[in-house]
Amino acid sequence: MDTRLDYPTLAKKVLNDYVDFIKGSGMTSLRTLFDDNQQRYVLLRVDWEKEKYIHYLVTHLEIIGGKIWILKDNTEEGVATDLLEAGVPKEHIVLGFKPPTVRPYTEFAAA
Helix, strand or coil, X not given: CCCCCCHHHHHHHHHHHHHHXXXXXXXXXXXXXXXXXXXXXXXXXEEEECCEEEEXXXXXXXXXXXXXXXXXXXCCCCHHHHHHHCCCCHHHEEECCCCCCCHHHCCCECC
16 A cells, blocks of 8 residues: 555545535535445435435445455546546556456556
């Protein structure tokens, strides 16, 4: 792990930034779930649209082996972009939603 960066704090900041950005557009149905003990960080949308209940996983991050694993990413630009902009090296980001056989061919860590 890059000792200059606090990955749990960074993961929470990135997800909270999404909440702040989206709330600015009027949507208030986002919820963050942070588990510092197990280093799991989730952003959910929980809402109603007319008669339809929405329970949608926006993003799921975990810190495993000193790397940030992106296990789900339904953001427009991609949460990896935000992590890179925050200073996380590519070799510390794992696209966990990609099959293990594909990961070595991405620009990010394989595991």
